Each structure stands twice: as C-alpha cells, then as structure tokens.
Amino acid sequence: MSMILSEEQVLLQDSAREFIKDQSPVSLLRQLRDEKDDFGYSKELWSYMTEMGWAGINIPEKYDGLDFGFKGLGIIMEEAGRTLTASPLLSTVVLGANSIVLGGSDEQKSTILPKVASGDCILALAVDEGPHHDPENISVEAKKTDTGYLLNGTKQFVIDGHIADYFIVAARISDQAGSLTGLSLLLVDKETSGIHIDRLSMVDGRNSANVTFDNVSLGASALLGEEKNGGDLLYKVLDLGRIALAAEMLGTMQQAFDTILAYLKERKQFGKLIGSFQALQHRAAIMFSDIELCKSVVMAALTAVETNSDDLAQLASLAKATVNDAYHQISNEAIQMHGGIGMTDEFDIGFYLKRARIAEVTLGSSSYHRRRYANLNGY
Amino acid sequence: MTDLNEFQQEVRTWLEVNCPASMRTPMVADEVTIGGRDTTFKNPDTKLWLERMGNKGWTAPTWPKKYGGGGLSPQETNILKQELKRIKARVPMISFGLWMIGPVLLEYGTEEQKQEHLPKIVRGEISWCQGYSEPGYGSDLAGLQTRAVEDGEDYIINGQKVWTSYADKCDWIYALVRTNTEVKHGGITMILFDMASTGVSTRPIKLISGLSSFCETFFDDVRVPKKNVVGEVNDGWAVSNRLLQFERENISADVFASDEVFDVRKIAKDYCSGSDGKVSDPLVRDSLSKILMKDHALKLTFKRVMEGTKAGSSTGSTSSIFKFIGAELNKDRYEFAIDAMGQQGMGWEGKAFTPYQLDVAHEWLRSKANSIEGGTTEINLNVIAKRVLGLRDS
Ligand SMILES: Cc1cc2nc3c(=O)[nH]c(=O)nc-3n(C[C@H](O)[C@H](O)[C@H](O)COP(=O)(O)OP(=O)(O)OC[C@H]3O[C@@H](n4cnc5c(N)ncnc54)[C@H](O)[C@@H]3O)c2cc1C
Numbered sequence: 001m002s003m004i005l006s007e008e009q010v011l012l013q014d015s016a017r018e019f020i021k022d023q024s025p026v027s028l029l030r031q032l033r034d035e036k037d038d039f040g041y042s043k044e045l046w047s048y049m050t051e052m053g054w055a056g057i058n059i060p061e062k063y064d065g066l067d068f069g070f071k072g073l074g075i076i077m078e079e080a081g082r083t084l085t086a087s088p089l090l091s092t093v094v095l096g097a098n099s100i101v102l103g104g105s106d107e108q109k110s111t112i113l114p115k116v117a118s119g120d121c122i123l124a125l126a127v128d129e130g131p132h133h134d135p136e137n138i139s140v141e142a143k144k145t146d147t148g149y150l151l152n153g154t155k156q157f158v159i160d161g162h163i164a165d166y167f168i169v170a171a172r173i174s175d176q177a178g179s180l181t182g183l184s185l186l187l188v189d190k191e192t193s194g195i196h197i198d199r200l201s202m203v204d205g206r207n208s209a210n211v212t213f214d215n216v217s218l219g220a221s222a223l224l225g226e227e228k229n230g231g232d233l234l235y236k237v238l239d240l241g242r243i244a245l246a247a248e249m250l251g252t253m254q255q256a257f258d259t260i261l262a263y264l265k266e267r268k269q270f271g272k273l274i275g276s277f278q279a280l281q282h283r284a285a286i287m288f289s290d291i292e293l294c295k296s297v298v299m300a301a302l303t304a305v306e307t308n309s310d311d312l313a314q315l316a317s318l319a320k321a322t323v324n325d326a327y328h329q330i331s332n333e334a335i336q337m338h339g340g341i342g343m344t345d346e347f348d349i350g351f352y353l354k355r356a357r358i359a360e361v362t363l364g365s366s367s368y369h370r371r372r373y374a375n376l377n378g379y
Numbered sequence: 380m381t382d383l384n385e386f387q388q389e390v391r392t393w394l395e396v397n398c399p400a401s402m403r404t405p406m407v408a409d410e411v412t413i414g415g416r417d418t419t420f421k422n423p424d425t426k427l428w429l430e431r432m433g434n435k436g437w438t439a440p441t442w443p444k445k446y447g448g449g450g451l452s453p454q455e456t457n458i459l460k461q462e463l464k465r466i467k468a469r470v471p472m473i474s475f476g477l478w479m480i481g482p483v484l485l486e487y488g489t490e491e492q493k494q495e496h497l498p499k500i501v502r503g504e505i506s507w508c509q510g511y512s513e514p515g516y517g518s519d520l521a522g523l524q525t526r527a528v529e530d531g532e533d534y535i536i537n538g539q540k541v542w543t544s545y546a547d548k549c550d551w552i553y554a555l556v557r558t559n560t561e562v563k564h565g566g567i568t569m570i571l572f573d574m575a576s577t578g579v580s581t582r583p584i585k586l587i588s589g590l591s592s593f594c595e596t597f598f599d600d601v602r603v604p605k606k607n608v609v610g611e612v613n614d615g616w617a618v619s620n621r622l623l624q625f626e627r628e629n630i631s632a633d634v635f636a637s638d639e640v641f642d643v644r645k646i647a648k649d650y651c652s653g654s655d656g657k658v659s660d661p662l663v664r665d666s667l668s669k670i671l672m673k674d675h676a677l678k679l680t681f682k683r684v685m686e687g688t689k690a691g692s693s694t695g696s697t698s699s700i701f702k703f704i705g706a707e708l709n710k711d712r713y714e715f716a717i718d719a720m721g722q723q724g725m726g727w728e729g730k731a732f733t734p735y736q737l738d739v740a741h742e743w744l745r746s747k748a749n750s751i752e753g754g755t756t757e758i759n760l761n762v763i764a765k766r767v768l769g770l771r772d773s
Contacts, residue, residue, distance in 0.1 A: 003683035004690055264770060276772050281764035288763055289700045293673075296680035321668075322676050370668035371661075379644050379658050379667065 002303040003296065005075070012072055015052075016079040023048060024085040026348045032086055033205035039163055040207035041086040046119055049087060056117030058097055063113035065097075070240070070305040074247040074298065081251030084355050086206050088122050091160035094244040095237055096123025099168045103185060103225030103233040112166065112187075124164035125237065126155035126211055133364045135170065135238060140213070142171040142186060149173075149186060149223075151194075151216040159362070161209030162199035165190055169213070170234050173227060184230040186222045188213070204358040205351070239316035242363045243301040246319040249359050250291075250298050253327040256334045256352040257287055263338055274337075283333060290326040297322045314376045321369035324360045331356035386455055390462045397431045399424035402469045408738050414472045414503025415550050429471045433502035438471055439481065446485075447498030475544070476500035476507040480553045480571075483622045487610040492571070496551075508574070509626075510540040510554030510596060511619065517542075518758050520555070521564045521616060525598060527556035529605075534558075534570065536578075536601040542752075546594035547581040549574055553622075554598075555615050567615035569622075572603040588744035589727070626753045627702035641742070643670060643712055643719075650719045663719060670715055673708050677701070696766045703759040706749035713743040 005013065024045055032040060049055060057073050059065020066072075073094065080089060097116050100108055100123075115121035127135055140153030151171060158167070167188040188195070194216040199209045225233045264275030264284060274280060301319040304312045331353040335342040342349050360366070401424045410422045412429060420426040432438050435449065440456040442448020451459065481500045484493055499505040516522040525538025536556055546552070552574055559566030574581075578601035583591040610618040647667050653659030658667060684697050716739050717724040724739050726732035732740075750756040764770045 003679070003686045004692070261768060261770075272773055273771070275770040278761070278764075281768075281770050282757070282760040284768055284770065285703075285760040285763035288768060289704055292697075292700055293676040293680055293704070296683045297676050299683060300679045318672055318675055321672060367665060370665050370672065373668050373672060374658070374664050377644070377671070379648055379652075379664065 002307070003299050005071075009071060009075060012068075013075045013079065016076050017082070019048075019052070020079045020083055020085060024080070024083050024087075026083050026351055029084050029086050029205055029351060030348075040160075040205075041088060041163075045085075046087055049089075050117075050119030054089070055093055055119045056097075056113075058093060059101060059113050059117050063109055064117040065113065066117075070243075071302045073244060074302040077244045077247040078251035078298075081248035082255040084204075084252060084351055088160055088163075090241065090245060090248070091125065091164070091207075092116060092121070092123045095125040095159070095241045096166075096168060098240050099123075099125060099185060099224060099233070099237045100187075102236060103230075104187075105221075107221070108187060108224065115165075121165045122160055122163050123166050123168060124158050124160045124209075124211075125241070126158045126161065126167050126169045127234070127238070128157050129153070129155060131156070131361075133361065133368055135234060138170050138172055138183060140169065140171045142169075142173050142184060142218070144173065145217070148217070148219040148221075151186065151188070151213040151218060154210060154212045156210045157200070157208045157362075158211050160207045161211050162197050162207065167195075167211065168224060170230065181231060182228050183234060184227050185224040185233055186218060187224050188216065188218060188222060192216050192218070202358055204355040206355070206358065235313070238363060239313055240305060242316045242320040242369075243298070243305060245359060245363055246294075246298050246301065246316075246323040249323045249327050249356075250294050252352060252355060252359070253294070253323070253330045254291060256327075256330050256349065257291060259349060259352075260284065260287070260330075260334055260337050267339075280337060283337075287326070287330050287333060290329065294323050294326050314373060317364070317369040317373045317376070320364055321366040321373070324366040324369070327356050328360060328366075383454055383458060387458045387462065390459055393435075394462055394466055394468065397428075398466060398468050399427055402428045403467050404469075405467075405735075406469050407734060408741065412472045412503070413506045413545055413548060414474060414476075415506030415548065416504070418503075418506075425469075425471075428469070429503050432471045433504075436501055438474070438503065439477055439497075439501045442481070442485065442497065442501065446493055447501035472503050474500065474503065474506065475509055475549075476505065479509065479622050479625050480507050482625045483553075483569075483609065483618060486621065487618055489606070491606070492609070496571070505551055506545065506549045508543050508546045508549035508552050508596075510543055510546075510552045512542045513539060514541050518755055520619075521567065523555055523557060523567065525554065525556045526560075527558050527568060527570065527603075530602070532606075533602050533604055534608075536570075536572075536598045536603060538598050540596040540598075542584075542593050543581070543596040544593045544752075546574070546596045547583050552579075552596075553609065555619055558615075559613055564616045565613055567619070568612050569609040569615040569618045570603055571607045571609060572601065576601050576603070578602070586745070587747070588741045590741070590745070623754060624698045627698040627759070641712065641716075643667060643715055646716050646739075647719050650721065650723070666715055666718075670708070670712055673704075673711075677704055677708065696762055699754070699759040699762040699766075702754060703750075703756055703763070706756060709749045710746050713739070713746040717743050 028042055053066040054076055056065030057068045058070065061067050077089060080087065100112055112121060129138065129140060140155060142149040142151045151169065169186045169188055171184055171186055172182050173184050194214040196212040196214065197209050202208055261284065264280060265273060267274045297319040301315040304315045334349050334352055338349055341347050401422060410425055412418055412420060412425050414429065436444060436447055437449045437459060440449035440451040440459050444450035477500055481497060484496060511520055513523050513525060525536065527534040527536045551571060553569060553571050555567050556570055557566050558568040578599040580597045581594040583594050585591045644667065647658050647663060651658050651660055651663050658664040720739065723736055726737055726740055728737065
C-alpha cells in the first residue's frame with residue numbers, strides 16, 4: 001500500500017494541519033512582506049517548527065534528527081503550502097540537509113546536521129545561474145589550488161540565499177559546461193571573504209538572493225562528496241527538492257481550490273449562486289480531476305524516495321510537471337472566479353497566484369521536466 | 380508469498396503452452412471478436428485462445444469458480460494480468476458481458492440468472508449488447524420511453540433503442556424499459572432477453588470511421604418472462620447506474636491497456652526521429668511527453684484509488700473522473716498519432732498504406748466516440764461538479 005498514508009503519517013498530517021492553521025496563517029506572510037522583514041520568515045514560527053522536530057525530520061537520529069522519512073517531510077511541505085508558509089523548509093531541510101546527509105563526510109555531518117536539527121543553521125543550495133533552472137549548464141568555476149579551491153562566479157535566485165549560514169555551491173572543476181561530469185558540490189561558510197549577497201524582492205514575497213563568489217578561497221575539506229562526481233549527488237538532491245516542492249505546491253493549489261469552491265457556494269448573481277452556472281461547474285470539475293492526478297504523482301514520487309526506486313528521476317519530473325500545470329491553471333482560475341475581489345491585494349488569493357509562478361519555475365518548469373522525461377525515456 | 384510465486388510460475392508455463400504465437404502480436408481490427416453463437420473467426424488462433432482462456436475461467440479471473448470464473452484472489456489476478464502483459468497477449472474478446480452485465484448480475488442477479496448467464500459469458504458463448512439510449516433520450520437517459528407492460532408471467536415490450544453497439548451481432552440484450560409512466564427515475568426496470576425473440580429487429584448505422592458497429596434496435600411486442608428482470612421492478616435506475624460505473628471504469632481501463640497495443644512513442648520515433656534516434660522536433664517531443672505523462676499520472680491515480688478503496692476510503696464518483704480523463708487522453712493520443720504520421724496516417728484505404736496506418740486513421744475517427752459513449756465528457760463533469768463538489772443547479 002504505497003499510495004496511501006500509514007496511520008502514523010496520518011497523525012503527522014493532522015497535527016501539521018492544525019499547527020499551520022493556527023500558527024501560520026497567510027496573514028503572517030503578508031506581514032513579513034509589508035514589513036520587509038530582514039529574514040523573510042518568522043523566527044518564532046521556525047522555532048516552533050523546530051521544537052516539533054521538523055527541522056531535523058530527514059536527519060539521522062545520530063545527528064539529533066527524527067529520521068522520520070521523506071514522506072513525512074512531504075506531508076509537512078503540503079500542509080505548509082496550504083497557507084504559503086515562509087520558512088527554511090525547502091532550502092535547509094530538503095535541499096541543504098539532504099545534500100549533507102547524502103554526500104557529506106562524517107565531520108561535515110557532525111558539525112552541521114545537529115545545528116540544522118536544532119534550527120540554528122540555515123543552508124542554501126546555489127545552483128542556477130540565470131533566470132531558468134538549467135543545472136546541465138553550470139559554469140561557475142572552482143579552480144583547484146594547492147590547498148583547496150578558488151571559487152568564482154555568480155549564482156542566481158538562490159533560495160534563502162541572504163540568510164544562509166552555509167552555501168552548498170554547485171561548481172565546475174573542469175570539463176565543459178553542458179555535461180554532468182566535472183561538477184562538484186562545495187560547502188561554503190557565509191563568512192568566507194569574497195562573497196557578495198544581493199537579496200532579491202520577488203513577487204511571491206519569499207526569499208531569494210543573487211550570490212557572487214569573487215575569488216573565494218576554500219580548503220580541500222569544503223568538498224561535499226567526490227570531486228568531479230558531484231553531478232549525481234546534485235541530481236539526487238534536486239530531485240528531492242522537486243518532489244518536496246511539488247508536495248508544497250499540491251497543498252497550495254488545494255487551498256486555492258477550496259477557496260474557489262467556497263466562493264462558488266457563497267457568491268450570488270442573477271439571483272443564484274455562481275456555482276450553479278455550468279460554465280463554472282465544469283471548470284471546477286476539471287480542476288478537481290487535475291488535483292486527483294497531482295495527489296497520485298506526488299505520492300508516487302515520495303514513495304520512490306523512501307524505497308530508493310530506480311524510477312526516482314522520472315517520477316520527480318512527472319510530479320513537478322504535473323503539479324506545475326495544474327497549479328498554473330488553478331491559480332489563474334482562482335483570480336477569474338472571484339471577479340473583481342480577486343484582483344485586490346486585501347484578499348489573499350493573489351498571493352496564491354504570485355507563489356504559483358515562482359514555484360513553477362523553481363527547480364524546473366514544465367517544459368524542462370517534459371524534456372527530461374523524454375530523455376529519461378529515450379525518445 | 381511462495382504460493383504466489385508458484386502461481387506465477389504456473390501461469391507462465393500455462394501461457395507458454397496455451398497462448399498461440401499470433402495472439403502475442405498487436406491486435407488487428409478485423410481479428411477482434413465479441414464471441415457469441417454465430418461468431419466466425421478470421422484467425423483460427425483467436426478461437427483457440429478464447430476457448431482456452433474461457434475454459435480456464437481467466438477471461439473473468441475474479442468471478443467465482445461456480446459461475447465459470449477463475450476464482451482468483453486480487454493478488455493472483457494481478458499476477459495473471461502481469462504475465463499476460465509480459466507476453467503482450469491480446470485480450471481474448473471484447474465483451475459487454477464480462478465488463479458490464481456480468482458484474483451487475485453478480486451483485487443484483489438471482490441465483491438462477493447467475494447460473495444461466497455467467498458461465499456462458501466467461502466462455503464467450505453468448506454475447507451481450509446494451510439497450511439504454513433512445514432517439515430522444517441519450518444524456519437524459521432517465522427519460523426513456525420503451526414500454527414494458529405486464530401480461531401474466533411476462534412483460535410485453537415496445538419501443539426503440541439507438542446506438543446499440545453490436546446489436547445486429549449479439550445474442551442477448553440487457554435493456555432499460557419503462558414499467559411506470561408516472562415517475563421518471565423510479566419507473567425504470569432492467570430486463571434481459573434474447574435478441575432472437577420474435578419482435579426484435581436491428582438496423583446497422585454507419586460510423587464516421589466507416590465501420591457500422593452500432594444499430595437502431597426496434598422492439599415490437601417482444602414477450603419476456605418476468606423472471607428476467609434484474610434487481611427489483613422500478614429499481615432499474617440504481618442497477619443501471621451501477622452498470623454505468625463498471626462501464627466507465629472499463630472504458631478507462633481499456634484506455635490504459637491500449638498503451639501497450641497502441642504505442643505512440645514508437646510512432647513518434649518511426650515518423651519524427653532525427654539521426655540520433657530521438658524525436659527531432661522539440662514541439663512534437665513536448666506533446667509526446669504531455670501524453671505519456673498524463674497516462675502515467677492516470678495509472679498512478681488508478682493505483683492510488685484502488686489502494687484507497689481496499690483501505691476503506693473512497694473519493695466517490697471516481698469512475699467519472701477516470702472516464703473523463705481517460706477519454707480525453709485517448710483522443711489526444713490519436714490526434715498526436717496522425718499528427719506525427721502526417722498524411723501517411725490519414726489514409727482511408729488502398730495499397731499506399733500499411734494495414735497499421737489504415738488502422739490508426741480509422742481508430743482516430745473511432746476515438747472521437749470515447750467522450751460520447753458511456754456518458755459524455757460534459758455529463759461526467761456534471762457528475763463530478765454535483766456529486767463530488769456539491770455544486771447545485773439553483
Ligand atoms: C460508439 C458509440 C457506442 C455506443 N454504444 C451504446 C450502446 O451500446 N448502448 C447504448 O445504449 N448506448 C450507446 N451509445 C450511446 C451513448 O451512450 C449516447 O450517445 C450518449 O449517452 C449521448 O447521448 P446522445 O447521443 O443522445 O447525445 P445528447 O445527449 O443529445 O448530447 C449532445 C451534446 O449535448 C451535451 N449535453 C447533453 N446534456 C447536457 C447537460 N446536461 N449539460 C451539458 N451538456 C449536455 C452532450 O455532452 C453532447 O455534447 C453509444 C454511443 C457511441 C458514440
């Protein structure tokens with residue numbers, strides 16, 4: 001029974017849903033945005049989340065984590081997505097912690113993972129170098145030196161880049177751009193000299209930054225995993241990120257859909273509920289059916305992570321593309337079906353549209369993932 | 380576990396011996412059989428394959444043995460399906476009996492009805508057609524007017540059905556008839572009768588694909604014993620809805636199966652690949668991914684719903700969701716195929732085209748019915764909107 005939740009997972013889902021509803025309403029994101037909060041997430045909320053063990057949910061017990069499994073993380077992402085919760089879950093818990101769990105040395109693990117689990121360390125994976133997700137064409141370079149590496153180049157749209165304590169930088173040690181070989185992941189302390197961080201203000205109000213590495217000198221111990229063989233590690237971590245983000249988006253789109261449905265049952269025109277108009281009924285039914293497909297692909301992908309399936313890459317692309325397209329459609333309908341009120345900043349639905357577009361392109365747009373699915377399937 | 384392994388071995392060996400080689404090649408349209416009394420087989424292997432599977436009960440793997448079924452557990456059924464898929468075995472027959480009326484009889488039929496009809500369905504000895512739609516009542520099925528009037532131990536049936544698939548070739552019909560004219564839904568009864576009965580006549584209708592697989596069907600004072608009623612008199616609407624659920628599930632299950640039989644990926648490679656063997660036009664490639672990914676997502680959803688049902692949680696009206704998505708997907712698949720094949724995929728007849736190419740062209744036309752038969756896409760969306768989402772008409 002891989003496609004449905006276990007009892008334990010259902011309990012986690014219930015408690016996560018309650019918690020998010022009480023502690024992280026959309027108004028929290030609104031407040032962070034309006035106050036131009038320095039961190040871009042609520043430290044108080046993050047400390048509650050940490051208390052519940054979420055920061056260490058994927059970290060082995062040996063390093064103070066919960067080791068609950070990836071489905072557990074998926075459940076949390078989905079619930080957090082419902083209210084557009086801004087938190088370091090994706091950057092730190094999914095992408096960051098898993099990079100270290102999968103590729104780190106014992107020393108890297110024991111220095112960093114316990115701090116992540118206690119909520120005291122933010123990690124940021126620095127991959128993209130332009131407006132589109134394109135890990136195949138990384139050109140930021142780490143030159144080998146006698147003592148380690150010299151890092152040069154700019155990473156863009158780094159999630160939580162301006163608050164990270166460490167960057168995990170995907171860099172090329174040699175070989176040409178356009179291949180996976182020659183890539184390495186480097187763990188870089190934000191205090192190292194030569195790092196310039198430029199916080200970005202994006203439409204969704206969530207965190208991202210451009211980060212320039214200007215002759216940043218690193219020791220040999222900065223290497224995560226094997227030199228030049230970081231491509232596989234990076235791809236694995238990116239797939240985990242895509243799947244977790246798809247789970248988050250699944251939660252967000254369901255909430256957007258619930259909001260639409262409630263409005264269809266409340267708003268009257270021509271003396272009837274607008275939900276009685278067949279033009280809207282059919283579109284609602286199509287959205288509902290799309291969500292059903294999304295639930296399945298996300299669940300299958302989460303399961304694939306837990307069973308370490310050979311299909312992981314394919315399912316990650318399937319999940320991200322399917323969820324991207326459905327959320328895209330739902331986010332547009334969410335505005336349209338609310339009429340004028342949908343266009344107002346005061347009403348929350350606009351946040352769901354803004355988050356949609358950023359989430360869609362993060363870690364790969366639909367066309368990227370359809371191309372990848374084609375490559376993986378040999379056509 | 381070892382029991383299942385043994386079973387798998389047994390199935391594999393049996394299929395090795397019993398599935399004729401030509402039944403492991405892609406289906407060709409004129410070798411499809413619906414079984415029945417006067418069936419002729421173009422390919423003798425089709426007959427052999429149907430007989431062997433039928434005698435084994437494996438055309439209806441989950442039905443009880445006492446009604447001729449395979450008596451297999453769900454796990455065993457899965458293994459059987461996997462093994463059939465592994466050797467790319469053809470479906471032994473297309474059968475409304477197996478897919479629709481059989482499952483309904485298992486739930487609603489009298490013991491006598493089960494004994495009489497189910498074994499013959501399993502072995503493909505009697506073929507069934509469905510008498511639901513009428514000229515004035517398609518989507519609005521519950522308005523149907525075909526009358527059944529009591530006469531002693533019998534009903535006398537008068538009226539007309541339309542779009543009755545294979546009516547001219549089938550042996551028996553399950554029909555919806557009106558037994559009460561005062562109320563709409565509550566006046567409908569499901570009844571079974573032999574198409575050879577006096578007063579039954581059919582007239583084939585030609586489809587856009589050139590085939591005439593369905594008919595106008597006329598009932599003129601047809602006498603049917605009361606014991607042929609399925610379920611309760613005037614409770615036919617519930618029975619027919621149950622049957623429609625099976626139908627919708629099967630139409631979508633059929634669509635899943637066709638992935639193996641109708642391989643769009645191969646078409647794309649054969650007609651649109653560059654020197655590296657990959658599809659060269661990025662837009663064609665993207666369209667292909669859209670189709671294959673939708674198909675993948677739908678299969679996973681099928682799996683999820685099955686597991687959910689087993690665990691006792693159900694989304695409700697899932698058959699409408701599957702029917703809607705599956706039908707639209709299959710139409711997209713054929714549109715993709717003729718687009719990828721270009722004019723070579725649009726031949727009507729003649730030597731300039733391979734039989735496969737001609738099949739694709741005709742099946743493309745046939746696929747347009749997917750979103751009409753068994754409840755239109757619009758009707759399925761209505762069902763989702765009303766029953767699942769609770770949107771009302773006023
Ligand atoms: C290949 C094929 C095989 C078939 N086989 C059988 C069979 O074996 N036995 C049998 O009984 N029937 C069979 N049918 C009939 C099929 O069930 C009907 O065609 C179907 O139910 C639609 O009815 P209709 O053709 O009268 O169309 P109509 O109901 O007249 O529909 C016309 C259009 O109006 C739309 N429409 C109707 N009502 C609504 C509404 N409330 N809201 C929105 N849109 C609406 C429909 O979706 C459709 O687009 C078959 C049909 C086909 C194409």
